[in-house]
Amino acid sequence: MAKRLMPKKQLEGVGLTLTGACVLLVALVVIALIFMVAQQGLSAFFVDGINFISFITGTSWVPSDGVYGALPLIVTSFGVMLLATLFTLPIALGSAIFVVEVQPGFGRRIFQPLVELLMGIPSVVYGLIGLTVVNAAMRAIFGEAAGTGAGILSGGIVLAVMILPTVTTLSIDGLAAVPNEYREGSYALGCTRWQTVWHVVLKSAMPSLMTAVILGMTRAFGEALAVQMVIGGVEKVMPAGLLSPAATLTTALTSGFSNATTGSVQYHALWALGLLLMAMSLIFILIIHLIGAKGAKNRG
Amino acid sequence: MSDSLSRRSFLSLAGGTAVALAGLGLVGCGGSSSSDSSSDSASSDSTAKSLSGTVNCSGATSFQPLVEAAAKKFEDENPDVTIAITGGGSGQGLSDVRDGKAQIGRSDVFAEEKLDASDAKALTDNTVCVVGMGPIVNSNVDVDDLTTDQLKGIFTGQITDWSEVGGTAGKIQVIERKAGSGTRATFEAAVLGGESAPADFAPVAEEDSSGTVVEKIQQTEGAISYLAFSYFDDTKFKALKVDGVEANADNVCNGTFKIWAYEHMYTKDADEVTQAFIDYMMSDEVQGSMVEEQGFIPAGDMKVKKDASGTITNA
Numbered sequence: 001m002a003k004r005l006m007p008k009k010q011l012e013g014v015g016l017t018l019t020g021a022c023v024l025l026v027a028l029v030v031i032a033l034i035f036m037v038a039q040q041g042l043s044a045f046f047v048d049g050i051n052f053i054s055f056i057t058g059t060s061w062v063p064s065d066g067v068y069g070a071l072p073l074i075v076t077s078f079g080v081m082l083l084a085t086l087f088t089l090p091i092a093l094g095s096a097i098f099v100v101e102v103q104p105g106f107g108r109r110i111f112q113p114l115v116e117l118l119m120g121i122p123s124v125v126y127g128l129i130g131l132t133v134v135n136a137a138m139r140a141i142f143g144e145a146a147g148t149g150a151g152i153l154s155g156g157i158v159l160a161v162m163i164l165p166t167v168t169t170l171s172i173d174g175l176a177a178v179p180n181e182y183r184e185g186s187y188a189l190g191c192t193r194w195q196t197v198w199h200v201v202l203k204s205a206m207p208s209l210m211t212a213v214i215l216g217m218t219r220a221f222g223e224a225l226a227v228q229m230v231i232g233g234v235e236k237v238m239p240a241g242l243l244s245p246a247a248t249l250t251t252a253l254t255s256g257f258s259n260a261t262t263g264s265v266q267y268h269a270l271w272a273l274g275l276l277l278m279a280m281s282l283i284f285i286l287i288i289h290l291i292g293a294k295g296a297k298n299r300g
Numbered sequence: 301m302s303d304s305l306s307r308r309s310f311l312s313l314a315g316g317t318a319v320a321l322a323g324l325g326l327v328g329c330g331g332s333s334s335s336d337s338s339s340d341s342a343s344s345d346s347t348a349k350s351l352s353g354t355v356n357c358s359g360a361t362s363f364q365p366l367v368e369a370a371a372k373k374f375e376d377e378n379p380d381v382t383i384a385i386t387g388g389g390s391g392q393g394l395s396d397v398r399d400g401k402a403q404i405g406r407s408d409v410f411a412e413e414k415l416d417a418s419d420a421k422a423l424t425d426n427t428v429c430v431v432g433m434g435p436i437v438n439s440n441v442d443v444d445d446l447t448t449d450q451l452k453g454i455f456t457g458q459i460t461d462w463s464e465v466g467g468t469a470g471k472i473q474v475i476e477r478k479a480g481s482g483t484r485a486t487f488e489a490a491v492l493g494g495e496s497a498p499a500d501f502a503p504v505a506e507e508d509s510s511g512t513v514v515e516k517i518q519q520t521e522g523a524i525s526y527l528a529f530s531y532f533d534d535t536k537f538k539a540l541k542v543d544g545v546e547a548n549a550d551n552v553c554n555g556t557f558k559i560w561a562y563e564h565m566y567t568k569d570a571d572e573v574t575q576a577f578i579d580y581m582m583s584d585e586v587q588g589s590m591v592e593e594q595g596f597i598p599a600g601d602m603k604v605k606k607d608a609s610g611t612i613t614n615a
Contacts, residue, residue, distance in 0.1 A: 060499055062479060062499070063479065063480065064479045064480045065479075065496065067499075131512070131515060132515075135516075135519070136519060139519070139520065139521075144470075144471050144473075144521070144522075147473050147504030147505065147520070148473060148475060148504050148505045148516045148519065148520045148523065149519070149520070150504070150505045150516070228508065229512065232504065232505040232506065233478060233505060233506040233507060233508065234502050234503060234504075234505065234506050235479075235506070236479070236499065236502060237499075237500065237502040244502075245502070245503070245504055245505050245506070247506075254508075255478050255508045256480070257389075257391075257392075258387075258388055258389025258390075258391060258392060258508075259389055259390065259391045259478065259479075259480030259481060260391045260480070261391045261392075261394055261395040261398075261414050261415060262392075262395040262399065263395070264414075266480075
């Protein structure tokens with residue numbers, strides 16, 4: 001037997017200290033971040049005297065004139081997120097069913113790596129492609145009404161492609177995790193493959209599918225760069241329709257900070273947007289955990 | 301036992317390295333004021349050639365290429381000087397120089413427009429050059445000349461069709477820059493005369509960068525926007541005359557073309573190296589050729605001047 005590097009007990013202690021320190025570090029970073037965002041964001045309301053209600057419900061965001069109404073940004077953020085999910089979900093689910101239930105060999109060896117490749121493409125590339133292809137397509141389809149082609153619909157389409165790998169991969173994993181006995185039981189009862197997928201596989205994979213969708217939504221909600229390039233960036237009015245140019249919480253943040261001086265009202269208002277974003281992500285995470293807990297309970 | 305020792309010493313070594321690296325990083329971020337002070341004594345008893353230290357320069361991206369080109373030459377002549385140039389926008393540049401995070405803050409706008417009066421007063425304004433801007437349209441728009449009033453009408457949403465200003469009928473698609481951008485502030489000051497567009501008028505896009513404006517104006521039928529002269533490219537879009545005056549450097553210099561702004565490099569109690577670099581920016585070496593190569597106008601060529609409130613007087 002090889003000579004021990006350390007007495008067993010001491011080695012245990014080192015392991016405990018190292019892993020404990022990692023946990024402590026992560027917790028520290030999270031707490032420091034929350035504290036900083038909250039401190040800067042809340043000072044918009046408590047120091048600069050912006051009314052919280054009018055901040056949430058105001059329909060115009062013009063920081064240079066001191067008008068801070070974040071509703072257009074909130075509406076747009078949710079709009080592009082829902083659109084992206086709407087476009088992505090059927091495609092992701094369809095290909096996941098094909099990969100898991102129809103052609104597992106092809107799926108695992110060729111399709112999944114291909115989809116995961118999409119995840120590695122930087123946002124700015126999606127943005128550039130969106131700017132040249134999606135915006136041009138919008139103009140070609142809708143003509144003058146589309147303006148430059150930039151708008152909520154373009155943002156939703158680009159985001160749909162961006163969240164496709166997340167939703168697809170997680171859906172594949174979710175479907176693959178359904179025990180084979182379920183399928184065999186269904187076939188034994190005389191169900192066709194389609195009936196098995198619809199009534200048995202999808203139903204029992206529901207919690208993991210929901211998690212896949214919500215993780216995709218979270219990504220869509222938080223994406224800034226690519227959306228910024230295709231959405232038009234108009235913050236001052238409520239978007240009137242899917243073709244209206246608009247701005248999301250994240251794009252308003254990224255483009256606003258370069259023009260704000262530290263410590264100004266505008267600067268604090270941007271942090272308040274950040275705080276709002278953080279609160280939204282927290283809600284998403286809570287929902288995921290709730291679904292996870294419910295799923296675990298259902299499976300016993 | 302020797303093994304256990306080596307493991308422990310490895311851990312402490314790794315930890316030590318990490319701490320040392322972090323320390324280095326902090327020093328790097330904070331700017332090396334220590335080396336500046338040490339250079340004071342060194343240069344006081346020798347010639348100006350022995351400058352050393354680091355100058356942090358952040359802010360507006362519009363004339364960053366010019367400053368980068370000049371900084372490279374300056375560093376070649378003064379090997380011990382490092383000039384760290386970062387972007388971040390005018391707002392960032394002004395707050396960095398105010399807070400002492402950077403020795404030089406670049407800005408497209410006067411500090412008075414962004415900072416408190418007392419903070420702005422503490423800064424020294426160095427106007428290195430002038431940037432001219434002009435309205436541009438999609439190449440298919442058959443209008444070549446607009447009056448200032450017509451421009452004002454278009455950018456406030458009063459005029460919405462090209463037929464109203466003598467062109468073929470078609471919707472005018474207004475592409476704006478983001479509120480707060482220096483380019484937009486300059487354009488609005490000169491064209492809207494201090495007014496801002498009504499709250500319910502929404503352009504078809506508000507872009508963050510001039511590059512995206514170039515892209516969109518090319519693609520969008522009936523589009524109008526504005527850009528700095530350095531982006532002008534006849535093959536991609538058409539620059540308009542304003543009140544019959546062509547948008548070019550000569551007309552800006554003699555005061556007939558009104559849409560222009562200074563590019564500022566603000567300093568606060570500049571140390572020796574910083575001042576040397578500012579002096580270099582104002583020297584013939586930069587002003588003589590480099591400024592024009594980058595599409596800007598040397599501040600010395602101007603026959604008119606502008607103050608922070610936008611009033612133009614003869615220089």
